[in-house]
Amino acid sequence: MDFLLLEKTLLALFVAVVLAIVISKLRGKRFKLPPGPLPVPIFGNWLQVGDDLNHRNLTDLAKKFGDIFLLRMGQRNLVVVSSPELAKEVLHTQGVEFGSRTRNVVFDIFTGKGQDMVFTVYGEHWRKMRRIMTVPFFTNKVVQQYREGWENEVDQVVVDVKKNPESAKNGIVLRKRLQLMMYNNMYRIMFDTRFESEDDPIFQKLRALNGERSRLAQSFDYNYGDFIPILRPFLRGYLKICKEVKETRLKLFKDYFVDERKKLESTKGRTGNNGLKCAIDHILDAQKKGEINEDNVLYIVENINVAAIETTLWSIEWGIAELVNHPEVQKKLRHEMDTVLGVGHLVTEPDTHKLPYLQAVIKETLRLRMAIPLLVPHMNLHDAKLGGYEIPAESKILVNAWWLANNPAQWKNPEEFRPERFLDEEAKVEANGNDFRYLPFGVGRRSCPGIILALPILGITLGRLVQNFELLPPPGQSKIDTAEKGGQFSLHILKHSTIVCKPRSF
Numbered sequence: 136m137d138f139l140l141l142e143k144t145l146l147a148l149f150v151a152v153v154l155a156i157v158i159s160k161l162r163g164k165r166f167k168l169p170p171g172p173l174p175v176p177i178f179g180n181w182l183q184v185g186d187d188l189n190h191r192n193l194t195d196l197a198k199k200f201g202d203i204f205l206l207r208m209g210q211r212n213l214v215v216v217s218s219p220e221l222a223k224e225v226l227h228t229q230g231v232e233f234g235s236r237t238r239n240v241v242f243d244i245f246t247g248k249g250q251d252m253v254f255t256v257y258g259e260h261w262r263k264m265r266r267i268m269t270v271p272f273f274t275n276k277v278v279q280q281y282r283e284g285w286e287n288e289v290d291q292v293v294v295d296v297k298k299n300p301e302s303a304k305n306g307i308v309l310r311k312r313l314q315l316m317m318y319n320n321m322y323r324i325m326f327d328t329r330f331e332s333e334d335d336p337i338f339q340k341l342r343a344l345n346g347e348r349s350r351l352a353q354s355f356d357y358n359y360g361d362f363i364p365i366l367r368p369f370l371r372g373y374l375k376i377c378k379e380v381k382e383t384r385l386k387l388f389k390d391y392f393v394d395e396r397k398k399l400e401s402t403k404g405r406t407g408n409n410g411l412k413c414a415i416d417h418i419l420d421a422q423k424k425g426e427i428n429e430d431n432v433l434y435i436v437e438n439i440n441v442a443a444i445e446t447t448l449w450s451i452e453w454g455i456a457e458l459v460n461h462p463e464v465q466k467k468l469r470h471e472m473d474t475v476l477g478v479g480h481l482v483t484e485p486d487t488h489k490l491p492y493l494q495a496v497i498k499e500t501l502r503l504r505m506a507i508p509l510l511v512p513h514m515n516l517h518d519a520k521l522g523g524y525e526i527p528a529e530s531k532i533l534v535n536a537w538w539l540a541n542n543p544a545q546w547k548n549p550e551e552f553r554p555e556r557f558l559d560e561e562a563k564v565e566a567n568g569n570d571f572r573y574l575p576f577g578v579g580r581r582s583c584p585g586i587i588l589a590l591p592i593l594g595i596t597l598g599r600l601v602q603n604f605e606l607l608p609p610p611g612q613s614k615i616d617t618a619e620k621g622g623q624f625s626l627h628i629l630k631h632s633t634i635v636c637k638p639r640s641f
């Protein structure tokens with residue numbers, strides 16, 4: 136421990152406490168703030184509520200303080216919204232006012248202070264990035280260009296699983312193979328490339344760096360340095376690791392993917408995928424026109440790596456877990472595909488629209504096991520009003536979308552995994568945000584543009600797995616463990632489950 140630094144920090148803390156008290160007295164009650172626990176100087180509510188601000192803990196606080204409450208986390212204001220009406224206000228009615236994003240010391244590093252799209256404030260740069268990313272990623276044309284590739288990827292998962300004798304006997308961690316599939320699904324779109332196996336050294340490097348990036352960004356461990364700026368010197372070691380990971384990762388994207396694609400284009404022209412452009416070609420065109428710079432290109436690749444791959448994978452993993460634990464649902468789903476498509480006709484993207492029960496299974500998975508349960512934090516750039524309260528500029532706004540979709544006052548037996556609800560009492564509810572109780576992809580300006588890819592990938596993957604296998608818990612277990620792990624944004628399964636995949640005989 137550096138004692139000189141500690142001494143300086145303690146002195147600074149003391150001065151800051153005195154200053155905070157004086158300033159708060161001078162400022163008086165300028166804002167009519169939302170209710171919340173009583174804050175203390177410097178630390179605010181941080182010592183009372185702790186670090187683990189996951190969807191369940193925030194739900195407990197909403198039950199105590201109401202549908203809108205304020206936590207002072209050191210210097211930061213955190214406003215949590217927990218009703219469909221207030222969610223509508225934040226995401227739709229006042230979508231511009233609350234359309235920015237907060238970053239913190241760690242996200243500043245990983246996004247080059249908002250040179251990306253996901254974590255940039257709402258404004259010119261965001262509009263330009265969203266426009267440039269739409270054609271290469273977020274249209275039905277992209278779905279049609281790549282859907283056969285996705286179908287092919289899941290077929291190869293089926294082949295590999297069948298090859299492994301353990302799959303049908305003691306089971307395998309299916310997620311591992313599905314992770315390779317999701318990388319391939321997205322790397323086909325981005326670079327018209329794929330990885331042959333989990334042993335591919337570049338794939339391993341990429342997966343490790345992406346995993347490290349997620350772990351460092353999702354952790355609550357660095358909160359203290361983020362909430363209380365004078366404690367930031369103690370974060371130096373953590374931030375150094377973040378910088379190293381960020382630099383190595385962007386270099387990997389550049390050296391192995393972006394530059395390779397440029398080389399290929401200059402030697403052979405755009406030969407892959409019947410000469411059609413892949414996403415990076417469109418993005419590089421935008422760079423050539425001077426609309427974005429090279430860093431922006433790399434941050435687009437970074438954003439897709441974090442926003443697209445794991446989120447969809449978590450949802451697939453949750454879907455499989457629920458299907459294993461609800462064999463009657465699995466049977467009904469298989470029966471739907473057998474009767475609508477015919478035994479042996481493997482589900483394709485256009486087929487998914489003819490399979491209401493498959494759609495209901497996906498919706499129910501995204502409701503009960505929402506991959507991004509608090510959405511990506513929003514922010515108001517200027518002072519704003521919400522629910523009759525005043526919200527100081529640059530507050531972090533969390534919409535507890537998980538609670539909106541799991542509140543028993545709004546849903547019948549929400550704790551049950553029951554896809555039938557989306558065919559019966561909730562038949563009109565879609566995943567695109569047409570009902571403010573159900574926002575797995577958010578809604579409005581900052582909603583997820585990737586929904587257009589995620590839903591068909593989920594349908595094809597879950598559909599084909601259920602067509603090919605009976606998915607079961609390992610021998611001696613009646614259910615698999617579905618304990619959750621929540622991070623700053625994510626909700627994923629705590630233990631990657633071993634699943635027995637018993638091939639069906641057609």
Ligand code: HEM
Pocket residue numbers: 226252253254272438439442443444446447450506507510511512513574575576577578580581582583584585586588589
């Ligand atoms: C099941 C899979 C997915 C889920 C549950 C999901 C969910 C979400 C959510 C909740 C948000 C934040 C909405 C808000 O803050 O209001 C978001 C943002 C975003 N998602 Fe997704 N997503 C998924 C897949 C994808 C895919 C496949 C892509 C890209 C190919 C993608 C790209 C993005 C981007 C770029 C944003 C940021 C939008 C912005 O800030 O303007 N997502 N996603």
